[in-house]
Amino acid sequence: MKNIIITDSSLRDGNHSVKHTISLDSIEKYCNFADQAGIPIVEVGHGNGLAASSLLIGKSPNSDKEILTTARKSLPNSKLGVHTIPGLSTIDDAKAAIDYGVDVFRVATHCTEATLSKSHIEYLAKSNKEVLGVLMMSALISPKELAETGKNYGRIWSPSCNYYGLYWDIFTTRCKRTS
Amino acid sequence: MKIKVAILGTGNIGTDLLLKCLKTDFIEVVAFVGRRLDSPNMQIALSKNILTSDQGINYFINNPKCCDVVYDCTNALDATKHSKVFKDQNVKVIDLTPAKVGDMCVPGINDEIILTDDNVNMITCGGQASMPMLHLIAQHCLGLEYIEVVSQIASKSAGMATRINVDNYIKTTRKAITKFTGCNNTKVILNLNPAEPCVDMQTTIFIKAKNVNFNNLTEKVTSRIEELKTYIPYYELILPPTLNENGVLILSIRVKGTGDYLPEYAGNLDIINCAAIKITEKLTKR
Numbered sequence: 092m093k094n095i096i097i098t099d100s101s102l103r104d105g106n107h108s109v110k111h112t113i114s115l116d117s118i119e120k121y122c123n124f125a126d127q128a129g130i131p132i133v134e135v136g137h138g139n140g141l142a143a144s145s146l147l148i149g150k151s152p153n154s155d156k157e158i159l160t161t162a163r164k165s166l167p168n169s170k171l172g173v174h175t176i177p178g179l180s181t182i183d184d185a186k187a188a189i190d191y192g193v194d195v196f197r198v199a200t201h202c203t204e205a206t207l208s209k210s211h212i213e214y215l216a217k218s219n220k221e222v223l224g225v226l227m228m229s230a231l232i233s234p235k236e237l238a239e240t241g242k243n244y245g246r247i248w249s250p251s252c253n254y255y256g257l258y259w260d261i262f263t264t265r266c267k268r269t270s
Numbered sequence: 271m272k273i274k275v276a277i278l279g280t281g282n283i284g285t286d287l288l289l290k291c292l293k294t295d296f297i298e299v300v301a302f303v304g305r306r307l308d309s310p311n312m313q314i315a316l317s318k319n320i321l322t323s324d325q326g327i328n329y330f331i332n333n334p335k336c337c338d339v340v341y342d343c344t345n346a347l348d349a350t351k352h353s354k355v356f357k358d359q360n361v362k363v364i365d366l367t368p369a370k371v372g373d374m375c376v377p378g379i380n381d382e383i384i385l386t387d388d389n390v391n392m393i394t395c396g397g398q399a400s401m402p403m404l405h406l407i408a409q410h411c412l413g414l415e416y417i418e419v420v421s422q423i424a425s426k427s428a429g430m431a432t433r434i435n436v437d438n439y440i441k442t443t444r445k446a447i448t449k450f451t452g453c454n455n456t457k458v459i460l461n462l463n464p465a466e467p468c469v470d471m472q473t474t475i476f477i478k479a480k481n482v483n484f485n486n487l488t489e490k491v492t493s494r495i496e497e498l499k500t501y502i503p504y505y506e507l508i509l510p511p512t513l514n515e516n517g518v519l520i521l522s523i524r525v526k527g528t529g530d531y532l533p534e535y536a537g538n539l540d541i542i543n544c545a546a547i548k549i550t551e552k553l554t555k556r
Contacts, residue, residue: 146416146457146476146478177437178460178461179459181440181441183437201464204462209433210434210437211437
C-alpha cells in the first residue's frame with residue numbers, strides 16, 4: 092500500500108451526529124489543528140454535503156458559503172474538500188464551491204446509481220478540480236459489481252476522474268443511531 | 271377529429287406515452303421517432319403497427335407538417351435544439367423534458383396555454399405531482415417563506431436522460447414552484463431508490479409560512495385530488511396537510527401508474543404523461 096491519501100471527513104460526516112449544527116468556531120479551530128497536523132484533505136459541510144441543508148435531512152444554521160470560507164481561511168496548506176450528492180446539489184452549487192476555494196470534490200451516489208454523477212464529474216474535471224467518485228452504501232452490492240462500477244468511473248465518465256472511493260455510508264450510520 | 275401526434279424520443283417516457291395515446295379515442299399517433307430501429311421500445315411500437323423512424327429530428331425536417339403536435343421526450347439539451355425546428359414548421363410542441371423552452375403547464379391550473387402557445391413545457395414528474403397541491407395550499411398561506419419538494423422514484427424508472435438531466439429536473443421544478451406559488455425560497459430533492467421490490471413514486475411537500483388557514487383546506491385538497499384522479503387514477507394523498515412540531519406544513523402523495531409500459535411503481539411516468547394527454551384533449555375542443 093503506497094501513496095495513502097487521508098481525507099479527514101470528521102467535520103462533514105460528523106455533522107450528522109449533531110444534526111448539522113457544528114459551529115463556525117469549531118470548524119475554524121479544527122481546521123487549524125488539521126492543517127498543522129499535515130492532513131492532506133479536510134472535508135467540511137452539512138452531513139450530506141453541498142446544498143443538503145433541508146427540512147428533509149436537517150437544516151444547517153450556517154450556509155455552505157459560511158462553512159467553506161471559514162474552513163478555507165484556516166487551511167493554508169491542506170486541501171479543502173466537499174462531499175456532493177447529485178439530486179441534492181446541482182452543478183451551480185459546485186461552481187459556487189469552486190469560488191469559495193474548494194480543491195477536492197467527492198461526488199457521491201448510491202453504489203448502484205453512479206450514472207447520476209456523470210454531468211457533475213465531467214464539469215468538475217473540466218474545471219481542473221480534483222474529483223473522486225464515491226459509491227455510498229457499498230455493502231449492498233457484491234464486490235464484483237462494485238469493482239465494475241468503479242472501473243466505469245475512470246473509463247466512461249471522465250479520464251480525469253482516476254479514483255473511486257468505497258464508503259460505508261452516512262445513511263447506514265444514521266439508521267443505526269436512530270434505531 | 272383526432273389530434274395527430276408524433277412522439278420524438280423512445281425511452282421510458284416516450285414508450286409509456288405511446289401506449290397511453292393508443293388507449294385514447296382522440297389521439298392518432300402518426301410516428302414514433304428515435305435513433306435505433308432495433309431497440310426493444312421500437313419493437314413495441316412496430317407490434318402496434320405504428321410508423322417508426324430512427325432518423326431523430328431529421329424525420330421531422332424531411333416530413334414537415336406530418337402532425338399537429340410533437341411530444342418531445344428526448345432530453346433538455348436536445349429538446350431545446352428541436353424546438354427551433356418545430357417553431358419554423360409551425361408545429362405545436364408539448365415538451366416532456368425539463369428544457370423550459372415554453373411556458374410551464376399544469377392541468378387544472380393553466381391548461382388553456384396549449385391553445386395559444388407553440389411550445390408548452392410539462393415541467394417534471396415531481397413538478398406535476400406537487401404543483402396541483404402547492405398551487406392550492408399557497409392560496410391558504412399568508413407570508414410563504416419556504417417550500418421544499420422531495421420526490422422518490424424507483425431507480426428502474428429513471429432512464430439515462432433523467433440521470434443526465436438531474437440538474438435540469440431540480441432547476442425546472444424550482445422554477446415551477448416559484449411560478450405557481452410566488453415563493454422564491456425553494457428546495458427540490460430527487461432521490462433514486464434502488465430498493466427491490468421497486469418503490470412507488472412518492473412526493474413530500476414541506477411548507478413554511480407565517481400563517482396557514484386550515485379552514486376547509488383538507489376538503490379542498492380532497493376535492494382537488496378527485497379532479498386529478500380523472501386523468502391520473504392512482505394519485506393518492508398518504509399524509510394530509512399536517513403541521514409538525516416546528517410549525518412546518520407537511521403533506522405526502524403517492525402516485526402509482528397504470529402499468530402500461532413499466533409496472534405500477536413507475537407513477538413518475540404516468541403523472542407527466544397523463545398530464546400531457548390531458549392538455550392535448552383540450553385541442554379537440556377548439
